[in-house]
Amino acid sequence: MERAYNFNAGPSALPLDVLQLAQKELVNFKETGMSVMELSHRSKEYDRVHEDAQQLLRELLEIPDNYDVLFMQGGASLQFAMIPMNFLGKEQTANYVLTGSWSEKAVKEAKFIGETKIGASTKESGYSTIPSIADITYSSDDAYLHITSNNTIYGTQWQTYPTGHSIPLIADMSSDILSRPIPVSEFGLIYAGAQKNLGPSGVTVVIIRKDLHERTPDHLPTMLRYDTQSKSNSLYNTPPTFAIYMLSQVLAWVKEKGGTTAIAKQNEAKAKLIYDAIDESSGFYRGHAEQGSRSLMNITFNLPSDELNKKFLQEAKEKGFVGLNGHRSIGGCRASTYNAVPVEACEALRQFMVEFKRIHS
Template identity: 45%
Template sequence: MSRKKNFFAGPSVLPMEVLQQLHEDLLDYKGSGLSMVEASHRGQPFEDMYHECLNLLRELMGIPENYDIFFLGGGATLQFSMIPMNFLRPGTVADYIKSGTWANKATSDAKKLGDVHLYYDGTENNFTSLPDPKSVKPSPNSSYLYLCSNETIGGIEWQDWPDVGDVPLIADMSSDLLSRAVPVEKFAMIYGGVQKNLGPAGATLVILRKDMLERQNKNLTAYLDYRLHAEGEGLYNTPPVFSIWAVKLVLEWIKKNGGAEGMAKRAQLKSSIIYDAIDSSDGYYRSPVDAAYRSKMNIVFRLGSDELEKKFLAETKAAGMLGLKGHRSVGGLRASIYNSLPVEDVQALADLMKEFQRVNG
């Protein structure tokens, strides 16, 4: 089979060996006589697989014991509401850093549920930069400070983290989970859809410091209550079994390839290949993002005209490269180069960029 080069922003590329393992075990999981996607979430073999997955996450991310780990449905979008429902207490504010499309959506939902203070609003710079982490200070009466670690559409990424003292720091890490080492202990909560770096669509990872459950608002309906999910290890209702199984296999692949540190080296190498092609083009390719906050996961760039961009996309498609069109809300071009994308595919894109400039420059 001829594999395409997958630059889609999500659902995104998975390691070939993970896909092969899913294929091999789909009908008969490890000789159990049934498929994992048929197995009850209240018994083996699911429970064994599930706890192996949670243990791998704790190991690879360095998650301390005072954090709960579980998976939910509803994508990151459900968390935009669940977070303020649970943690935005009456008489306080929630600080939000409005850094792009996904942080903006989270801010909009939170405003419907309580008082929101915009610590930072990137509207004026068209969401091409971020505040200096050292300058970030939450409000005196803040329930939490919220940020999105990597904006997939805008191509900006936090390179360091604010120190917010006793105020809980909450981060949406959907698009850069396990692409680098993260000091989990700095955060009260980390969450993210798994369909970028960790697996197929369908599951949302939640990493929640246990003391946050003492800060919860009361009288929440069952599924929207983090306490209920934490107490049941995410098994209050039927979990997204297939997605979790695939995540477990991807985590094994990450461990085999150097863990978070290995993924960070891959991300640095792959992103530098594309950014070097942009920066050495004498302005033929342009990245609108502040160089201090360039994403290593989602590289956005432009050509001199819409016509050139259409021609570029046609040539990449002919070369078996998919997903390079920028998000419909901003246009342009975007290369998403998540953990599982081979270095060779990234180099092929950079080579095509240079040849396209030579011919059309």
């Protein structure tokens, strides 16, 4: 079977080695005579899967012992509400930095819970940049500062984080977690939907500093409390067992590749192939993100006209490229180069871009 050049923004490419292992184990996991999807989540066989995923995450991201690693459901969208529910007190304000559509959705949910503020925003520039850390405003009554580390729609990414303040830093890292080393100890909470760099959709990873559990109000329903999942080791209710199994296999694959440092170097090389095609095109390809804010995960660009955008996308599809359409809210083109996208796919895209420009410029 010939594999597609998969540049989907999410659900996205998974490592072929992981898919082949899952295929091999699908109907008989570890000689149990059952699929991992059929195992009891209370069984010792599944317990090993669960623990492996937690320990591999701790190892790869160097997560300190005073942090919980939780496996939850509902995607990042549920976290948008759970965070203020657990941490936004009556006399406090939730501080959000707006860098794209997902940060807008996060603050929208927080407004249902309590007071919010915008510490910084690049909306006026069309979300083409990440704000300067020096431009973020803080207050003594801020409950936390929330950022979105990478913006899939606009193709921007935080190069350095706004750390060093006494208020907890919370980050939605759904689209760039595991793509580079992260200073976890500088954050109060990190959350990420799995369907971009961690595995298939269905599980959300939450990394939370344990002392923050003390801030959860007593009246909050059981399933909306982080301490519920902490006390039960993410087994209070039936977890998405197959998604966690796949997460564990993807983490093992990253470890085999040399960990986040090695993965980061490869991601830089992959993104450079495509950004160079943009920068060397004499304006034929126009990147959306400004250079200092460019994402290594989502490369967004336009051609000189909508007609050429459509022609580019149609011809790319015919040549086996998948997922290059920009988000429906802004159009254009987008190449998502997550960890599992091979270098060969990025080389092929670069070659196609150079040839398309030669013919149509």
